[in-house]
Amino acid sequence: MFNWFKKKRKGSMTIIITVLSLTIIGACTVGTDEAEAKSWESEMNQTKDLKFSPEATVRLYIQLCKEEKEWIPFSDALEKIDALSKVEAMDLYLESYYKKVNPRDIRDIVNGVYGIDLEAVSELGAGKQTSTYPDEVLGMVRQALDEEVSDEAISKMEKVEVMDLYWEAFDGEMSGDDIRKMINAIFGINLAGISGLEGTGVALFSKEQWISHYKNDLFVVHTGADDVDVWVYPTDHFKKQTGLEGNPRELEVALSALGFEYSEEKEALYYANPTGESVPDNFKGQTLGTIIGVIKENYEGLN
Known part of the structure; x- marks a missing residue:
């Protein structure tokens, strides 16, 4: 899902983690053995499927230690980090900066969290x-x-x-x-809206990349490059769980009320804004809300 490995960054993640670990030791330990404080690094390296990027996870860990004014075992901190919504994680990440964040920092934060x-x-x-x-x-x-x-x-x-x-x-x-x-x-x-998609069963692919995507999602909302058109189709997980190869009838009926029609070319339910402009936020919200409603009513437990 994440894109931080696609670009070369100045220095390696190992250097970043090492530098930040020194920050943790300096800022968060009070009478704690230095070796014990450093043990979080090996724990993190052994942890699979981090919810956020490694750098974001380290930053969030630092901030949690600062707030507690003491070193926190990494496993305990990770439970708190995993429980954060993306909006909460972004705000906590922002608090970890000592100075006003610049635009590059902001873009890194968005990449690391979302x-x-x-x-x-x-x-x-x-x-x-x-x-x-x-x-x-x-x-x-x-x-x-x-x-x-x-x-x-x-x-x-x-x-x-x-x-x-x-x-x-x-x-x-x-x-x-x-x-x-x-x-x-x-x-x-x-x-903010994307943060709320976690656990709903709806994935979002837009701007030529995954915006929100979890392994048990049931439907994909896919938008064109300029958000002028939208199409909706089931995930492989949905097909496997239900035996259906396309969108269920109840979803077709629900989305038709918003102007969606079946497109043979897309093999999906499709809508294009007749004005030729990007679809407004309220339409996106209606579309997502309609799909989530169908999931709750008919497919609860599959996602």
Whole structure:
């Protein structure tokens, strides 16, 4: 699911963990044997299927130790980390920074917690259509540039550049909510909503990457590069559990009320916004809510 191994980073994860381990020893141990404090590193290396990236997990561990003002056994901390929602993990991760986070930090945090590569979205030119940037985004970009720039000129900027300028113009330190609002406005990625998908049985593939994906998901909501169209189809797990090869009738009926129709080309239920613009957040929410409702009513326990 995660993308942090796709790009080469400066230095290895081993170096990162070693440096951060020294931070833990310095900040979190009170009268604790240094060897005992370091043992978390070997525990982490033996842990499979971390919920978040290794670097994010270390950062979250550091912050938990800081809050407790003492060293916490890694296994105990990992239970707390696994219980965090993605929004909670993101906010805790942000608290681990001693200074105001910069845009690159924010993109790393989003990748580490959500497994979403915002730089890849920007490079693809995917996500929310630039022609539909809200006035707030346009205003923040102009404020950062301190000049009158046309909507067209802003629409031609890479999304990461728009994000950098938005951050530069922001008055004060950004909270987690502020950051999530910014990312949704620029990239069309609703991090708060995505956090709520865990355990629902609905996977989301968008911007040419998995946005939310768990092994027991039952249906996939797949959007085009600019979020103009959406298609819905069952996962292999659903097919195996039910013996069905396509979407169940009850889901077809429920989504038809939102304008979805069966597409032979996609072999899925399909909807395209007739305006040619990115589908709005409320439509995405209705679609996800409808699918989750069908799962709860008919397929509870399969996910």
